[in-house]
Amino acid sequence: MLNTIKRLDTTKYQVEVLLINDSEVKDLLEKEGIVCHVIQNLFYKKYYSFFVHIVPYNVKWYEIWRFFSLTIKWILSRYIFSFKVLRNFDYDILHLNSSVLTDWLCAGKKGGKTIIHVREPVANGYFGIRKAFFRYQIKKYADYVIAISNDNAKRLN
Numbered sequence: 001m002l003n004t005i006k007r008l009d010t011t012k013y014q015v016e017v018l019l020i021n022d023s024e025v026k027d028l029l030e031k032e033g034i035v036c037h038v039i040q041n042l043f044y045k046k047y048y049s050f051f052v053h054i055v056p057y058n059v060k061w062y063e064i065w066r067f068f069s070l071t072i073k074w075i076l077s078r079y080i081f082s083f084k085v086l087r088n089f090d091y092d093i094l095h096l097n098s099s100v101l102t103d104w105l106c107a108g109k110k111g112g113k114t115i116i117h118v119r120e121p122v123a124n125g126y127f128g129i130r131k132a133f134f135r136y137q138i139k140k141y142a143d144y145v146i147a148i149s150n151d152n153a154k155r156l157n
Contacts, residue, residue, distance in 0.1 A: 082107035105141035
């Protein structure tokens with residue numbers, strides 16, 4: 001993300017970054033002189049969890065309740081809270097620096113260009129339904145996809 005920001009024309013774009021979590025990323029970006037905002041919405045501060053759909057993460061049969069919880073949080077973020085958060089920001093480009101942020105794609109599309117940066121290989125899952133669903137979300141709502149490898153790009157077609 002930092003490399004993308006550094007390549008933007010500063011005469012055309014005033015870069016401000018919206019972060020879901022207050023983390024070391026904020027410190028790194030601010031050190032580079034980039035303005036950062038951390039989401040103050042209670043849903044993202046207290047209840048939100050990333051719906052991880054990448055290869056190293058497999059849902060175990062005994063984690064089925066966690067899977068349902070993550071699914072509900074993804075739905076709430078996708079249809080309600082991401083729109084509420086982004087309504088307060090004026091942006092030209094929304095750079096989602098992880099493939100697990102697919103819940104932000106639709107809301108991001110409403111305000112400008114949306115780029116998703118796929119750093120992790122998308123998991124096939126047990127039946128391929130989850131992978132197909134997330135591939136559909138990315139194809140429908142992302143303006144650009146940056147894949148870190150050819151393997152990650154092939155997984156998304």
